[in-house]
Structures are given as structure tokens and as C-alpha cells.
Amino acid sequence: MNPSKTVELATPALIIDVDALEKNLSTMSTRHPGSKLRPHTKAHKCTEIARLQLSHSHTSFTCATPREIIGMAAAGIGSDFLLANEVLNTDRLSALAKVSENVQVTIAVDSIETINAAVRAGLHDVLIDVNVGLPRCGVAPELAGQLADDARKTGMTVRGVMGYEGHLMMVGDDEKRKTRVAESMKLLARAAQDVGGEIVSAGGTGTWDMHDETGINELQAGSYALMDTDYAQLKIPFAQACFVLGTVISRSKDWLVIDVGLKSLSTDHGNPSVDGYDVLFCSDEHITLVLKKDSAIGLANIGEKLLVRPSHIDPTMAMHSVAWVTRSDEVLECWQIDLRGW
Amino acid sequence: MNPSKTVELATPALIIDVDALEKNLSTMSTRHPGSKLRPHTKAHKCTEIARLQLSHSHTSFTCATPREIIGMAAAGIGSDFLLANEVLNTDRLSALAKVSENVQVTIAVDSIETINAAVRAGLHDVLIDVNVGLPRCGVAPELAGQLADDARKTGMTVRGVMGYEGHLMMVGDDEKRKTRVAESMKLLARAAQDVGGEIVSAGGTGTWDMHDETGINELQAGSYALMDTDYAQLKIPFAQACFVLGTVISRSKDWLVIDVGLKSLSTDHGNPSVDGYDVLFCSDEHITLVLKKDSAIGLANIGEKLLVRPSHIDPTMAMHSVAWVTRSDEVLECWQIDLRGW
Numbered sequence: 001m002n003p004s005k006t007v008e009l010a011t012p013a014l015i016i017d018v019d020a021l022e023k024n025l026s027t028m029s030t031r032h033p034g035s036k037l038r039p040h041t042k043a044h045k046c047t048e049i050a051r052l053q054l055s056h057s058h059t060s061f062t063c064a065t066p067r068e069i070i071g072m073a074a075a076g077i078g079s080d081f082l083l084a085n086e087v088l089n090t091d092r093l094s095a096l097a098k099v100s101e102n103v104q105v106t107i108a109v110d111s112i113e114t115i116n117a118a119v120r121a122g123l124h125d126v127l128i129d130v131n132v133g134l135p136r137c138g139v140a141p142e143l144a145g146q147l148a149d150d151a152r153k154t155g156m157t158v159r160g161v162m163g164y165e166g167h168l169m170m171v172g173d174d175e176k177r178k179t180r181v182a183e184s185m186k187l188l189a190r191a192a193q194d195v196g197g198e199i200v201s202a203g204g205t206g207t208w209d210m211h212d213e214t215g216i217n218e219l220q221a222g223s224y225a226l227m228d229t230d231y232a233q234l235k236i237p238f239a240q241a242c243f244v245l246g247t248v249i250s251r252s253k254d255w256l257v258i259d260v261g262l263k264s265l266s267t268d269h270g271n272p273s274v275d276g277y278d279v280l281f282c283s284d285e286h287i288t289l290v291l292k293k294d295s296a297i298g299l300a301n302i303g304e305k306l307l308v309r310p311s312h313i314d315p316t317m318a319m320h321s322v323a324w325v326t327r328s329d330e331v332l333e334c335w336q337i338d339l340r341g342w
Numbered sequence: 343m344n345p346s347k348t349v350e351l352a353t354p355a356l357i358i359d360v361d362a363l364e365k366n367l368s369t370m371s372t373r374h375p376g377s378k379l380r381p382h383t384k385a386h387k388c389t390e391i392a393r394l395q396l397s398h399s400h401t402s403f404t405c406a407t408p409r410e411i412i413g414m415a416a417a418g419i420g421s422d423f424l425l426a427n428e429v430l431n432t433d434r435l436s437a438l439a440k441v442s443e444n445v446q447v448t449i450a451v452d453s454i455e456t457i458n459a460a461v462r463a464g465l466h467d468v469l470i471d472v473n474v475g476l477p478r479c480g481v482a483p484e485l486a487g488q489l490a491d492d493a494r495k496t497g498m499t500v501r502g503v504m505g506y507e508g509h510l511m512m513v514g515d516d517e518k519r520k521t522r523v524a525e526s527m528k529l530l531a532r533a534a535q536d537v538g539g540e541i542v543s544a545g546g547t548g549t550w551d552m553h554d555e556t557g558i559n560e561l562q563a564g565s566y567a568l569m570d571t572d573y574a575q576l577k578i579p580f581a582q583a584c585f586v587l588g589t590v591i592s593r594s595k596d597w598l599v600i601d602v603g604l605k606s607l608s609t610d611h612g613n614p615s616v617d618g619y620d621v622l623f624c625s626d627e628h629i630t631l632v633l634k635k636d637s638a639i640g641l642a643n644i645g646e647k648l649l650v651r652p653s654h655i656d657p658t659m660a661m662h663s664v665a666w667v668t669r670s671d672e673v674l675e676c677w678q679i680d681l682r683g684w
Contacts, residue, residue: 010431012684042626064627085627086591086599088645089352110592113644135622135630137592137599166625249428250452250479257428257479259684262657267610268624280477282610283508284384284656285406285427288477302455303430314626315604319661321683341663342354342601 006329007305011247012264014316014323015307018332020241021052021225027237028208028224029056038062038082038201040222043314045339046323047075049225054078062201062220066092071339073099082127082201083107084162084220086114086137092342093121100124106159106199110139112150119154126156127199130191132163132184141187145194160199163188164220169206174235178210185214205231205238228313230269242323243307244272244316246287248300254290256299260308261285266315273309348671349647353589354606356658356665357649360674362583363394363567369579370550370566371398380404380424380543382564385656387681388665389417391567396420404543404562408434413681415441424469424543425449426504426562428456428479434684435463442466448501448541452481454492461496468498469541472533474505474526483529487536502541505530506562511548516577520552527556547573547580570655572611584665585649586614586658588629590642596632598641602650603627608657615651 003009028037039053042064050061050072060080063069066089069081085108087093096105100123108129109115118126128148131138139147148158165184171177185202192200192215203211203219205227211219223231226242244265246258258274261284265272271279276297277289287308291299300306310316317323318340325333345351370379381395384406392403392414402422405411408431411423427450429435438447442465450471451457460468470490473480481489490500507526513519527544534542534557545553545561547569553561565573568584586607588600600616603626607614613621618639619631629650633641642648652658659665660682667675 010434010684085601087601088589088591092352111644114591131594135594135597136625136628140594247430249430249456252473252477252482255477259427259429262608262610262654263660266604266608268604283478286478302453312604318605342352 002334003331006245006324006326006331009245009324009331011245011305012260013245014320015243015245016226016323016325016335017241017243018325018327020239021049024225024227024238024241025052025056028221029058031209032219033057035060036218038218038220039225040064040084040220041068041072041339043222043317044225045317046335046337047071047077047339048335050077053225060218062222065342066096067341068339069105070095070099073103078103080104081106082162084129084164086110086129088114088117090117090121093117093123097122108137108162109151110137110147115147115151115154115156119156124157125159126151127159127162127201128191128195130161130163130188132165132187132202134164134167136166138163141191144191148195158195158197160197160201161188161192161195162199162201162220163191164202164204165207166204169204170230170234172233177207181207181210182214185211185216189215205236206234208236223313226313226317228269228316229273229309229311240309242313243309246306246308248302248304248306251299251302255280255288257286257288258306258308259285260287264319265308265310266312266319268315269312272311274306344676345673348587348666348668348673351587351666351673353587353647354602355587356662357585357587358568358665358667358677359583359585360667360669362581363391366567366569366580366583367394367398370563371400373551374561375399377402378560380560380562381567382406382426382562383410383414383681385564385659386567387659388677388679389413389419389681390677392419393417395567402560404564407684408438409683410681411447412437412441415445420445422446423448424504426471426506428452428471430456430459432459432463435459435465439464450479450504451493452479452489457489457493457496457498461498466499467501468493469501469504469543470533470537472503472505472530474507474529474544476506476509478508480505483533486533490537500537500539502539502543503530503534503537504541504543504562505533506544506546507549508546511546512572512576514575519549523549523552524556527553527558531557547578548576550578565655568655568659570611570658571615571651571653582651584655585651588648588650590644590646590648593641593644597622597630599628599630600648600650601627602629606661607650607652608654608661610657611654614653616648
């Protein structure tokens, strides 16, 4: 029998607040309707959430892995996929080429090697991935035009450019962030001019409202849907819609222990948060919590359930096979996190 | 067709060096043969590795989740399981009670609530989990005897005590660590006297050779089998036997990027390591690497494969569905990481 109340769920359990999710999707799609947003599936890895994004008018999606595109296409969600990541594996690229017989599949390239791998696999459409300041993937802006020419020589269609300003997502001051995003996007604009094509793709949840004048024509945000405590530090209008539910399994005089740990949430963006408590430390299967100094409550009892806010949503989602969809204390549905793996 | 060479594996891929694994298992079982070691399955979550531990004479196992015990019993590996963790969920405890009809299942309790949950589920055997200094689970040592009496009143058999000195695993100085372990185990010995029963269970990979005179009669080590860079800082004779294989997918003048990231390894014990490189940063799907200052090599080429040493093995294993078993550059087998989840 499926649980009907949140409190009945076996823990640790991934919980989605469906109203908060809907509100986040609505806020984003109001500002960036249709193809203005290319939602990033890597942040949730869940076709049911992608289906909601589709219902909010978005039909083009960003993906980080071949598996995400293949799963989305199999579920019949979306018609235009961008693999915003460099992939060299021939089997996986060939699987994408097969998918591209029915829907548009465009892959990011930033080198001759990635272009050649795409050609060998029978893919036809690429974006030039441009480095706009984050020391990760992307060709140097001044070399983008040449790389586009190289791609066209192989018969590829170059649909445009992408450039992720990931190093700026967490610049705390709004004005500073906006200024630096504008500077970063000048690099992308220059590359776009050299490259040609119709797509200029960039951005994320942290810069969702800073691209009005940067010249991009689609935003790649993903975390806005479910959010995390890291992004919540910014002044952005998206609410926490995903939690890990834990049970108090042990209690001493000074602390309590819940059954949520490093195997059910990621701590690379810092410790997670629990209302009323400070996290003493996280271990594989546990979080030890102490009351906040000014706490008005006492330690929860053994058996009580607590909601934990993850600090980084993407790797947290990838740790779970299912999410429980809730409204208030009611469990409405169970969604598969079905786009995991590579 | 299954890949026969490591270099043919699609990445990111979890790699096990079977000779290093065998040597680690052999080193441990020579010092702690048979029931002197109760290997912790939480560190690998893989019945094939447990099967090797069985072949090294160990028939009793430590587990952190009901799922681990249920999976081990279903695979026919082991005859005596300890759930070294507090669990309150009735369905999961009832499933363990069913398993206990065929093999010995003992669960850790540290409160009346956990005892009552075990009773309700039809379980019969418990260990009193004693707090020996780590602020996590475990009853205060001076209350252990009373809790054992409470458990016996419900009809439970109290098989003894356990106490995990996890706060001491990474004390860097060997002598200091040994002294502090001895102090910590005095707390467990006192509790053992009050509790009765035959089992005194404690210890881990970091204290594997420090229990000769502490009075414990079984060691709960798990990480020794596959190891990680955190434990490798200690002077212990276990070698890295598990890696994440990555492909260089992008290269700039000053750095390269591999397709291993926060979804394929855990960074809660610090960044992972790659020979010859420093990790600039890890992100969801990527690690950016720069050459070490004194490096004799140049940056690897796009398409080359690099081995990454995880800093924390337990949560890293939980991120993968399979591991590829290798000897030198040959792939011998593919093992399911089949004990994931709860």
C-alpha cells in the first residue's frame, strides 16, 4: 500500500512540495516563456518534472548526459535537445544520432576532437561551446569562429553558441553580479558574431533576470525548479520545493540524530539545513543536529520526522531513485528519478 | 559486447583493482580471521565484494541499512548480520524479522523506542549501542545496563554491546590515536560489564590494529577493502583498490576537464586525487585539473582516460550501479552495486 501521509514515508525520502514547484515553474515561464527558457534536466533528472516544464510552454531542453536526452525522448517530452556538455564516447553519441532521427539533437563542441566524434557518430547539429570565464569546458572566444568553420567543413550545421557563466552564479551582490554577467556575455556575443547561427544560449538560476540586454536568446536554468539552500542565499523569487525527509532515530541530552546522510544528500555546497537546528556534522547515514541557541523548541522526539533542505540540488537528486510528491502533509504521487546515470 | 580493456569503458566508470582488493582482504583477515572481523557492507554495498570477504573466512557482517541485510541474505552470503544502526520503520524491521527466520539478525538499539520497534516487528536479538565519544547514536555508557534490562524485560536476547569510535579514526598520530582508542574502549568495557552478553563490537579501518588490548571481540571495519585518499593519510597497510575512470573531454592552455564530478564521487572528505594533477574544482559532471607545479608530464590529450582516487569511498560507491573489475588494463568482470538504497 502506498503511503498517503508524508509522515508515513520510510526515510530517508526525497520530498517534492508540488505547489512550490508549480510556483517556481510559473515564475520562470512568465519571464522566459517557450523557447526563451531551455530548462536544464540535470538539476532534477526526472521526466515528470520535465513534463511540468513542458506544460509551462517549454519544448526545448538542456541536458548534461546522453542518458538524459535518450530518456526524455523516450518519454515523448520535448522536441529540441541540447547536450550542453562535451562527449567523446562513440556508442553514446551514436545512440543520440538515432534519437536525432525523430527530434532535434544538438551537441556542444569545443575542440576538433569533439567535432570529429560527433561526425563519426552521425550527428548533424552542434553549438560551439565558448569559455566565458569559468575554468571548465568551452573554446576561447577568439577561437570560436575558426572552430565553427572547422565544424562546417565536416558537414555539420552550426546552430550557434553557448557559454555558461557558472563562476558568477553565486556573486552575492546583485549589481556586481549583473555587471560581471554583462562583461562575460560580451565574450559570448563576440564569439556569436564570429560563429553565426541563430542560438545564443547561456545563463542559470542565479542570473535568470540579468540577461535582458546581454544578447542571449535562451536561458539554461535548472535549479530554479526545486532550489537549494545555496541558491536561496540570492535574492531570487524561487522557493525551496525539494527536501529530504528524515526520522529522528537517536537522541541524547544535547543532540539528536536523523537517518539522512551523505548517501541521501550532497554537502559540497555546505551542510544542509533543518529549521530550528544547527548541523553538528554529516556522516554516511546520519546527520547530528543540535538546537539553535535561541531555539524556542526542545529537541524532537525519537520517531519524529524532520525536513532537511539540501544545499545542492543536482547531486542530491542523483542519489535517489524516487521522489514523493506532496501537498501539505498529503502524499499525492511517487515520481521516478528516471534520468540518472550516463 | 562487454569491454575487455579498461580504456574501452564508457565514463565515468567505477573501477576495482582486483589484486589490490584481494591483498587488502588478505591483510585484514590474516590479523582478524573469521568472526574477529565483522566486515561492514556499507563501505561497498556490493555482494560480490562480500562474497570475497566470505572466502577470506568472515561469515558475520555489519550492515547500516535493512536493505543491505536483506540483499546479503538473498545472495546467500553470511549467516550472522548486525544492523549497526538504529531503525524505527516497522515495515523494514518486519522484513528483517522475516530474514531472521533463516539467518541470525541482530539490531543495534540505544533507546526504549528502538527496542519497542524491534519487539513490534518480531525481532529477537539486539546489541546495546553505546556512545563511546562520537556525538551520534548510542546510549550513554552509564545507562547501558539499564537499557539492557529493559530490553530483556520485553523478551529480547541482548547479545552484547557495540560502540563506534568514529571520532578517532582520523587522529593522525598513531600513538595518540591508540591512547585515545584505549580510553574510549574503557567506556565500552564498562558498559559491556553492565550489559552482559558475548559480543563486544567496535572499531574501523583507522583503528584496525589498535584493539589488541581493548577487550573487543570483533572489528567492524569496511573501508579497508577499497580504501580512499582520506584513510590513505594514515599509516595503514591497505592500498587504493577503487577508482573512478574519467575521460578528458576538454582542454585549454592551462587546464583540462574530465567527465567525473559530484554525481560520480563524493567530496565531503575533500577533493579527489589524480596523479600528476591538482584539482582546481569539482562540479556536477566535471573536475577541472591543472598540472602539478613540478609535473614532468604535459596536460593529457582530449580523449585520454585518467584514474581518479575518491576521498571517501562509502558515498562514492552508493552513486554507481556497477563496478568494473580490472587487472592491469584488462576488464575481468562487471559487478552490480546491488545493496544500494534503504
